[in-house]
Amino acid sequence: MLLIGAPGKEARTALLFVMVVSVLLGQTLPSYRAFAPATPAADLDETSVHTSLGRMALGWVVRAQGHPFSVAPPAVATAEIVIDTSQRTLTFLIDGEPVRTYPCAVGRPGTPSPPGEWKIVSKSYSWGGGFGSRWLGLNVPWGIYGIHGTNKDWSIGRAASAGCIRLFNRDVEDLFRRVSVGTPVRVIGPRPTLRLGDVLAAPSAGPAVVELQFRLREMGFASGWADGRFGPRTSAALQELQAFYGLPVDGKGDRNVQAITGLR
Numbered sequence: 529m530l531l532i533g534a535p536g537k538e539a540r541t542a543l544l545f546v547m548v549v550s551v552l553l554g555q556t557l558p559s560y561r562a563f564a565p566a567t568p569a570a571d572l573d574e575t576s577v578h579t580s581l582g583r584m585a586l587g588w589v590v591r592a593q594g595h596p597f598s599v600a601p602p603a604v605a606t607a608e609i610v611i612d613t614s615q616r617t618l619t620f621l622i623d624g625e626p627v628r629t630y631p632c633a634v635g636r637p638g639t640p641s642p643p644g645e646w647k648i649v650s651k652s653y654s655w656g657g658g659f660g661s662r663w664l665g666l667n668v669p670w671g672i673y674g675i676h677g678t679n680k681d682w683s684i685g686r687a688a689s690a691g692c693i694r695l696f697n698r699d700v701e702d703l704f705r706r707v708s709v710g711t712p713v714r715v716i717g718p719r720p721t722l723r724l725g726d727v728l729a730a731p732s733a734g735p736a737v738v739e740l741q742f743r744l745r746e747m748g749f750a751s752g753w754a755d756g757r758f759g760p761r762t763s764a765a766l767q768e769l770q771a772f773y774g775l776p777v778d779g780k781g782d783r784n785v786q787a788i789t790g791l792r
Contacts, residue, residue: 605622605623606622606623606624607621607622607706607707607708607712608621608624608711608712608714609621609648609703609707609711609713609714610713611632611634611641611675611713611715611717612716612717613634613640613641613643613687613715613716613717614718615717616631616632616633616634616686616687617629617630617631617632618630618631618695618703620703620706620707627706628702630695630696630699630703631684631685631695632684632693632695633678633683633685633686633688633689633694634686634688634693634717635689635692636687636688636689636690637687639689639690639691640691641673641691641692641693641715641717642666642670642671642673642691642715642738643715643716643717643718643719643720643738643754644668644715644738644755644756645714645753645754645755646667646668646712646713646714646715646755647666647667647709647710647711647712647713648664648665648675648707648709648710648711648713649667649709650664650674650709651665651707651708651709652665657679658679658680659676660677660678660679660695660697660700661677661697661701662677662697662701662704663675664676664700664703664704664707666713667755668756669733669734669756669757670733670734670735670756673691674692675692675693675695675700675703675713676692676693676694676695676700677695677696677697677699677700677701678695678696680694719739719742720735722736722791724786724791724792726782726783727780727781727782728740728758728780728781728785728786729758729763729780729781730758730759730762730763730779731758732758733756733758734756735756736791737758737762738754738756740762740781740786740789740791741753741754741755741756741762743789743791744762744765744789747769747789749765749766749768749769750765751765751766758781766779766780766781767779769788770785773788
């Protein structure tokens with residue numbers, strides 16, 4: 529038994545009505561006239577069965593007079609977190625539009641919050657003590673950083689942490705239910721002065737790699753996420769830069785590359 533229905537406006541998957549018919553793959557649907565009166569018949573090309581009335585599963589396709597007709601999947605909303613260490617705010621966005629902005633505490637000058645582009649990799653309840661009622665772990669490769677609650681409400685709005693982002697417990701609980709593992713997190717604000725070695729190369733990781741990735745992107749070389757990991761995308765971007773400036777092409781961030789990108 530299949531649930532057959534018509535797509536709504538804007539090719540969304542909500543059903544205008546539901547009929548239950550017995551049909552085999554490739555069999556003519558005489559009932560197709562009910563939702564496409566101009567077409568006398570149609571062949572079922574492929575289908576997915578959804579078990580709840582009122583909704584149709586993605587992948588439903590019929591063939592009307594030899595022309596495929598399909599229900600397009602709805603656009604998926606994109607969630608993101610932006611943390612501004614200058615303003616001491618954390619903003620949750622959907623499709624680029626702010627939904628909630630929370631005051632936060634950020635890292636002290638000696639232990640700054642890591643600028644870069646991260647993802648939430650874990651969600652936990654009640655770490656307790658200074659970590660408050662919720663924990664959202666970030667994939668920063670050189671330490672344990674996260675967004676969490678606090679038992680020091682006075683610190684919110686200040687540069688007071690060892691690098692993590694603190695929220696009031698009520699705010700981190702609100703944020704916790706809005707995000708999932710994989711949600712992108714951008715930390716923006718002043719970028720720290722770095723002490724560089726002679727060469728940055730794979731498989732190194734750290735704040736210097738983040739800064740190199742930012743500089744490459746600003747110069748028009750696609751280095752991927754500024755996630756502090758010197759991987760294939762970063763190496764490929766460096767090779768493009770080296771070729772452009774007539775340098776030996778080895779995909780490494782040597783002193784010449786550091787000078788060109790303004791790191792040295």
